[in-house]
Amino acid sequence: MKEFNYHRAKTLQEALCWLRDFKGDIKVLAGGTDLVVRLKEDMVKEHHILDISGIGELKGIYRDEGYIHVLPLTTHAEIVESPEVASFAPILRQACLSIGSPQIRNRGTLGGNVGNASPAGDSIAALYALEARVKIVSCRGERDIPVEDLFEGPKKTVLSPDEIISDIYMPEMKDDVRGIFKKLGQRDALAISVVNVAVKLKFGSGSKKILKAIIALGAVAPTVVRARKVESALMTVQIVDFLDAPDFTGRLMNICGTVREEVMPISDVRASMKYRRDISVNLLYEGMLELLTGAGR
Numbered sequence: 291m292k293e294f295n296y297h298r299a300k301t302l303q304e305a306l307c308w309l310r311d312f313k314g315d316i317k318v319l320a321g322g323t324d325l326v327v328r329l330k331e332d333m334v335k336e337h338h339i340l341d342i343s344g345i346g347e348l349k350g351i352y353r354d355e356g357y358i359h360v361l362p363l364t365t366h367a368e369i370v371e372s373p374e375v376a377s378f379a380p381i382l383r384q385a386c387l388s389i390g391s392p393q394i395r396n397r398g399t400l401g402g403n404v405g406n407a408s409p410a411g412d413s414i415a416a417l418y419a420l421e422a423r424v425k426i427v428s429c430r431g432e433r434d435i436p437v438e439d440l441f442e443g444p445k446k447t448v449l450s451p452d453e454i455i456s457d458i459y460m461p462e463m464k465d466d467v468r469g470i471f472k473k474l475g476q477r478d479a480l481a482i483s484v485v486n487v488a489v490k491l492k493f494g495s496g497s498k499k500i501l502k503a504i505i506a507l508g509a510v511a512p513t514v515v516r517a518r519k520v521e522s523a524l525m526t527v528q529i530v531d532f533l534d535a536p537d538f539t540g541r542l543m544n545i546c547g548t549v550r551e552e553v554m555p556i557s558d559v560r561a562s563m564k565y566r567r568d569i570s571v572n573l574l575y576e577g578m579l580e581l582l583t584g585a586g587r
Contacts (some may be wrong), residue, residue, distance in 0.1 A: 294337055294338060295338045309452040315336050316336055321398040322398040357460060362404070366390075369386040384471035387510075388473045407513075408444070411508060411511035412486050415471070428453040457491060458501045466492060466497075467491065500527055507520055532582075555570075
């Protein structure tokens, strides 16, 4: 492992100063679950490491004016254990529960998972479905963007070298909203996703109609994908008539099958392109079946 200069920031402002001063030659260390491995394998070109793990103002979960905020240094374990997340962003809780081993969940952070920009990142698909936004700060100021606009490709975001994520927040899920997260990995929760799916549905009065559908899939393209054709098809469905139809499951599978046209998977050591397409349909079908029959939240 090559030598590097280690800096430990105590405050957000101090971290921003380091990022400004060593712009382009400094790497941020949060939970370290990914970066430490890359350092050991000499895969990091930067000469400076900025440890932000001790910045208290970047940790925590709170509610404010209809939104739930999960600050970037909050660990996956803290998200899983949070009653606020369980009540108002259960899709995120399900996703974080699926990440790695308990040791990884205790160390890994939401901001680190998002900043790592892996197309297979479990929390990222959940944040898409939850319509999350991210606040980005630097010494030059701050900006606020939808999470969908953060990613440019595998391991690549729109963050400038001197910027850092300071907040991740999303609208609270109300009683008329249901959601679910599903994942297939080679070894279940310990594995990187072969495919993951996050779904959020907003229902009309009496749950008779789907007013809004958001479906996000991970590990099926260079970035997380929105299944917009499936979303549009679901909004034409009259729930009662749909569920009572004798061919209900077949019709639902046909709608979910449209996702084949929207994903662009690759073949790699974890799965083939065809297998990922098939699993995308099956996971989405299973999730939709649970949500429409009342099993999801």
